[in-house]
Amino acid sequence: MTTAAKLSTTGLGASLVDRQPHSRMRVAISLIDLRASVICSTRPATIGSIANLGGVLIGIDDPKAPDVLALLEEHLRDMFASSPAESVHALDPEALTDPSITFWAARDAETGELLGVGALKQHDATMGELKSMRTSAAARGRGVASAVLAAILEECRARGVRELYLETGTQDYFAPARALYAKYGFRSRGPFADYTDDASSAYFELAL
Template identity: 35%
Template sequence: MALSIAPETPLQDDIRVMVDKLNVQLAPLSPPEFQFQLTVEQMAGADATVFVARDDGGTAVAMGSLKVHDGTIGEVKRMFSEPQVRGRGLARAILAAIETRARALGLARLVLETGSTAGFEPAWALYEGAGFRVCGAVLNYPDSDYSRFYEKSLV
């Protein structure tokens, strides 16, 4: 299966479906007040870039986004791969595209918030394998037992 990754608008039905699937997947893993999910409309803002992986038939199979904060910090958001393509390196490729975009924008650091409970182990492995390090709370996220924060210097 040939795959391509490119920036796209999230304001497409198939991307909305993926966002809904991600929300359903995450819902049982943390209390709602500790789920910090961008909506599709927020992902479509001028401060965000959404990368979508499509198979050779044009079906969206994975996504991830970069949200820029104050011109120096980029945040990794909404990483998701359809179950049938997991384990093929798509998430790593999307994360690399996010990092490349962040560097092109001159950002000094990438940060992210993910869950700290069982079920998030694949996310931790992805971020740690890409050189992210666990850190304290970032941006305006509350420090809680339900969040794990990561950062990566780009300078």
């Protein structure tokens, strides 16, 4: 899996068809059609909305889609099971529809199966926050989280975001997430925005 999402800004349907065998064309095109209304939403995406990375389609998606809802509900359950309630900052599906948030989903290019999600909350013109990073249990170990993060980083750079922040847990459950962020150059820092000092929260930043 590459560490940068090479997103197409023109001819989305054509670019996917060119890269896929004939038997996969209808699946790739149908996925684009399903997302058409989301891509045209008020939540901005300055780069092309779909990236095809090694058989994984990463595109702007609907946090209220049925399969996405199921994954987000699982995510919230795990957050509350792993951290004190007052330390859980994961967003629910309704909150993820806020205009300040752009929401991505990673799907299998052949089947459309949901593999993972991630979101960007834009605080202002130059400050962003990574939210709702989650990989489905069946897709773990395939580099899905890395691919989603790479796509979000590309979008941040295209928008002129200079600083990307995030909050995650300090418990062992969150060790793989902290390792992923360290791999991409995130550095530990103190609380930002409305967060406060919390023994159950770890804060990170990345200069872009």
